[in-house]
Amino acid sequence: MDLNAYLKEQRARVDKALDSYLPGEDVLPTSLHKAMRYSTFAAGKRIRPILVLAACEAVGGSIDSVMPAACAMEMIHTYSLIHDDLPAMDDDDFRRGRPTCHKVYGEALAILAGDALLTEAFILLSRLGTDNSVSVEIARRVIATISRCAGSMGMVGGQVVDMDSEGKDIDLATLEYIHTRKTGALILASVQSGALLGGATEVQVEALGRYAKAAGLAFQVADDILDIVGDQQLLGKDVGSDQERGKATYPALLGLEAARDRARELRDVALASLDRFDERAEPLRSIAHYIVDRSF
Amino acid sequence: MDLNAYLKEQRARVDKALDSYLPGEDVLPTSLHKAMRYSTFAAGKRIRPILVLAACEAVGGSIDSVMPAACAMEMIHTYSLIHDDLPAMDDDDFRRGRPTCHKVYGEALAILAGDALLTEAFILLSRLGTDNSVSVEIARRVIATISRCAGSMGMVGGQVVDMDSEGKDIDLATLEYIHTRKTGALILASVQSGALLGGATEVQVEALGRYAKAAGLAFQVADDILDIVGDQQLLGKDVGSDQERGKATYPALLGLEAARDRARELRDVALASLDRFDERAEPLRSIAHYIVDRSF
Numbered sequence: 001m002d003l004n005a006y007l008k009e010q011r012a013r014v015d016k017a018l019d020s021y022l023p024g025e026d027v028l029p030t031s032l033h034k035a036m037r038y039s040t041f042a043a044g045k046r047i048r049p050i051l052v053l054a055a056c057e058a059v060g061g062s063i064d065s066v067m068p069a070a071c072a073m074e075m076i077h078t079y080s081l082i083h084d085d086l087p088a089m090d091d092d093d094f095r096r097g098r099p100t101c102h103k104v105y106g107e108a109l110a111i112l113a114g115d116a117l118l119t120e121a122f123i124l125l126s127r128l129g130t131d132n133s134v135s136v137e138i139a140r141r142v143i144a145t146i147s148r149c150a151g152s153m154g155m156v157g158g159q160v161v162d163m164d165s166e167g168k169d170i171d172l173a174t175l176e177y178i179h180t181r182k183t184g185a186l187i188l189a190s191v192q193s194g195a196l197l198g199g200a201t202e203v204q205v206e207a208l209g210r211y212a213k214a215a216g217l218a219f220q221v222a223d224d225i226l227d228i229v230g231d232q233q234l235l236g237k238d239v240g241s242d243q244e245r246g247k248a249t250y251p252a253l254l255g256l257e258a259a260r261d262r263a264r265e266l267r268d269v270a271l272a273s274l275d276r277f278d279e280r281a282e283p284l285r286s287i288a289h290y291i292v293d294r295s296f
Numbered sequence: 297m298d299l300n301a302y303l304k305e306q307r308a309r310v311d312k313a314l315d316s317y318l319p320g321e322d323v324l325p326t327s328l329h330k331a332m333r334y335s336t337f338a339a340g341k342r343i344r345p346i347l348v349l350a351a352c353e354a355v356g357g358s359i360d361s362v363m364p365a366a367c368a369m370e371m372i373h374t375y376s377l378i379h380d381d382l383p384a385m386d387d388d389d390f391r392r393g394r395p396t397c398h399k400v401y402g403e404a405l406a407i408l409a410g411d412a413l414l415t416e417a418f419i420l421l422s423r424l425g426t427d428n429s430v431s432v433e434i435a436r437r438v439i440a441t442i443s444r445c446a447g448s449m450g451m452v453g454g455q456v457v458d459m460d461s462e463g464k465d466i467d468l469a470t471l472e473y474i475h476t477r478k479t480g481a482l483i484l485a486s487v488q489s490g491a492l493l494g495g496a497t498e499v500q501v502e503a504l505g506r507y508a509k510a511a512g513l514a515f516q517v518a519d520d521i522l523d524i525v526g527d528q529q530l531l532g533k534d535v536g537s538d539q540e541r542g543k544a545t546y547p548a549l550l551g552l553e554a555a556r557d558r559a560r561e562l563r564d565v566a567l568a569s570l571d572r573f574d575e576r577a578e579p580l581r582s583i584a585h586y587i588v589d590r591s592f
Contacts, residue, residue, distance in 0.1 A: 029456040032448050088403035107384035116448035122418050126440035136432040144422035152412035160325040
């Protein structure tokens with residue numbers, strides 16, 4: 001399949017839906033809604049929402065009914081970037097080639113825009129099931145899954161351990177603890193939500209969970225590799241910033257070549273998890289290839 | 297009724313439930329869970345969760361089934377205090393007589409503890425309906441109500457306008473815009489959630505909504521009055537801090553006596569909303585009296 005065309009099409013759908021779900025810039029308080037939109041429409045890859053859609057497709061579900069969940073995942077991701085970039089956290093001035101939210105709107109509004117985006121995600125999620133396309137019980141499970149993956153034992157927890165580990169020598173187990181939570185948890189939640197809302201069986205949810213865990217970790221290994229060998233222009237962020245900060249990365253712990261092997265190995269685990277799926281899982285397969293290949 | 301005894305008993309119940317719902321201090325990442333617990337167990341009045349319980353009781357519901365919602369409201373309230381106290385926001389060193397979260401745990405962890413508490417609230421809310429004490433559809437409506445009230449057009453929005461208004465001359469309409477959102481929205485969400493989960497009819501939900509709006513605003517008017525005439529020791533925060541910051545308040549806009557009249561008037565609206573409720577609404581009535589009387 002033509003993955004680029006697929007990603008482009010899905011990205012356009014997600015962007016359109018995000019635009020329709022987020023309060024307009026003219027809605028009071030306008031400064032808040034501007035800040036929320038500024039960071040949401042900052043040329044993100046929309047990986048998480050696209051995974052929601054692709055997982056839903058893989059089990060034969062309808063894309064329209066999962067769009068609120070897809071956009072909720074992107075809002076949670078965006079809130080986490082806004083807060084991560086704050087001076088008290090990573091203190092980043094640029095993100096995706098543009099000034100970060102707090103550089104444009106100030107720290108206070110950036111904190112609140114992040115808070116509001118996280119909350120907006122749950123406003124959206126509470127719409128699931130109201131159009132009878134999915135049962136309310138499935139909608140409830142999706143909210144449970146997403147909130148757990150985003151919370152203190154998921155994404156936020158991973159961020160804390162990542163922060164605590166800066167400048168320290170950490171082992172591979174700690175690095176994987178961080179990544180399975182900091183980035184992996186939202187990817188897992190995206191895939192599982194799409195599957196649940198698409199009508200997956202329990203066996204399918206489980207298989208797609210394995211796919212997501214492997215693909216999520218592969219994504220992070222690839223990201224670490226890109227921080228060393230990537231193109232600053234293409235990435236829209238500073239290359240070598242992990243090293244400068246003394247951050248533990250896969251290449252730093254394993255060496256560049258072994259890190260690449262690890263990425264390939266994880267890709268293969270992800271692909272094997274999809275063995276029993278038909279051609280409707282092709283986007284998920286291509287995404288697993290794409291995640292790893294972009295780091296070469 | 298003996299309101300103090302009632303509040304004390306409910307507070308103990310809420311504290312016990314919060315303790316059981318929040319991850320323990322020994323759960324990884326321990327620093328995060330310590331920070332979340334530090335701010336949650338900072339001698340709060342537990343007004344919002346008690347309103348959830350009292351509204352549930354007023355319509356004849358069972359308290360146990362609404363405890364997750366009650367605790368979720370307290371977590372959302374606590375997260376908002378942690379973020380409000382940050383240097384980029386109100387820059388407060390003390391809250392309820394103790395050092396604020398960021399003074400103890402640092403800014404980064406305070407931001408993340410707030411994020412995690414907000415997320416934890418939705419983890420808890422996704423439990424509603426799993427024990428069959430309420431329908432999943434009612435649980436969904438509760439999540440919709442709470443997220444809306446906490447979001448960009450509710451609490452967070454109120455905080456933004458409040459921030460924008462500091463040091464400016466604002467009129468009564470703007471002041472009420474701020475308060476109906478910044479504090480009023482969570483009080484409304486608490487009462488409506490308790491009512492919905494307690495099995496209220498639509499008419500009852502509507503009446504209790506009127507009660508909550510009036511009581512919520514009365515609470516804020518009383519708070520403004522207390523900032524001028526209150527006892528620093530009892531409040532656990534600086535008296536006169538609103539004036540110092542050039543914050544608009546009811547006494548500043550209306551004068552102290554007219555502000556007191558407004559508080560009484562709002563109390564009476566709240567009480568009138570309960571006309572058709574029986575003695576099970578006594579706690580709600582006493583709370584309306586208590587809110588206003590504490591400012592005299």
